[in-house]
Amino acid sequence: MSTSGKYVVGKLRDVGFSIHLADPSMISLIFNTGKKNDKEDSYKLAKLLRLGALSEVYLPSKYSDDLRSLVRYSRSFGESITMIKNRVHAILTSAGISIDATDIFGKKGMKLIIRSIDHLSTAQRYILGDLLDQITYLMRKESTVEDEISRSVINDRSVNLLMTIPGMGIYSSAAIMSEIDNISRFSSKEKLASYAGLVPRQNQSGSSDIRGHITKHGPSMLRFIMVTAAHSIIKYSDRLKRKNLSIVKRLGKNRAIVAIVRILIETIYTMLKNGTEFIDRTDALTERKMVSMRSRASKPH
Incomplete structure (x- = not known):
């Protein structure tokens, strides 16, 4: 629209x-x-x-429409940050500089970058410094947007339920609910999976019934968040970890993660429909997320 x-x-x-x-x-x-x-x-x-x-x-509610705008705005910062980080990597690589740190933009990594600037030309130093300034600025702006998201969803029962899923925080829970809106508009978990584009394509004719890759219809933002969450949840949930390993042996990693995403979206349907928390939740982890949300929501605009 x-x-x-x-x-x-x-x-x-x-x-x-x-x-x-x-x-x-x-x-x-x-x-x-x-x-x-x-x-x-x-x-x-x-x-x-x-x-x-x-x-x-479907026309989303005003609340969901506003929340969706915030979520997608926040994602735009993340995409810009990633693009600038790639340019930093390119400058360091062109100068033959290798940073021995898991995250070169963390504290240790930044110290190593500063120690290596003598190997850069004057132009490269200027560009690198400007790029790092942009990253700092965008990360700060991204954080303020996520503070606003926290203020918007702090009393949202559905978002609070989704945050009981390990690996799913304020942003991802809010993003999913902004796309789903009202769970009652889906008559079954299969309908929600279809809306998310997570059901296989079907070509049926007579006795022939061919199933292909997932349709990828519906909001790409929802699939993006679900895939990201699925990669995290298999590290925390023993049940889904075992399920993932079982599918990997038969179908490979890529198809296994798609299967986990499908299981997760159907689990979310059941949670929202019945108002129940995630069965494999870690209470201490959930409480930390809730405390973080309350803290961020209490920050001044």
Whole structure:
């Protein structure tokens, strides 16, 4: 939906209208006719709506829409930071400098970089210093956005439930809920998995039923967060760790992590539907996350 479309939806909602947003990918097939104008299109849309045959796109709540904006804004900082870090790596590599640190942008790594600047040209020193300043600035801005996310979700029961999953913090829990919005709009865990694009493609004809790779339909942000969370959770949950190792032996690492993501999204459905915490939660870890969220939410704007 366009920016102006969001404005119109907001105004209509404010005065009590029930909004129905047509799915453009389906409508284009229906309205591909010789006679096409605003009046005809409006009539056809109204007729489809009356017959219950209008393919619609879900409209998120104002709360979820705002939360989604914050989450995606925060991710844009992360992407910018990654790009700048790659440029730092390139400068160091071009000068033959190797930093012996797990994280070269941590305290130890930064000290080693500073000790190595004598091996850089004047131009390289200037660019490196400017890039490191940009990283510091963007990380600080990213942190303030995540503080705002904490303020937004501190009383959100669903986000608090998801934070009981090991490896899933404030940001990832908020990101998932901003995409799911209201769990009651999904009638089953399979429907949620399909919405996330985590079900296999199917090509069925007669007795032939071919299953392919996952569809990857739906919000890419949700899949990105789910894959990241799956890599973490197999380190904490003994049950999912065993499941992952079992699938790796049969199908390999890549297909195994996709299977874990599918299990995780279906687990999330059950948690949100029943209001239950994660079965393999680590209470001490969950409490640390909750304390961190309360601390960040209490910071001044």
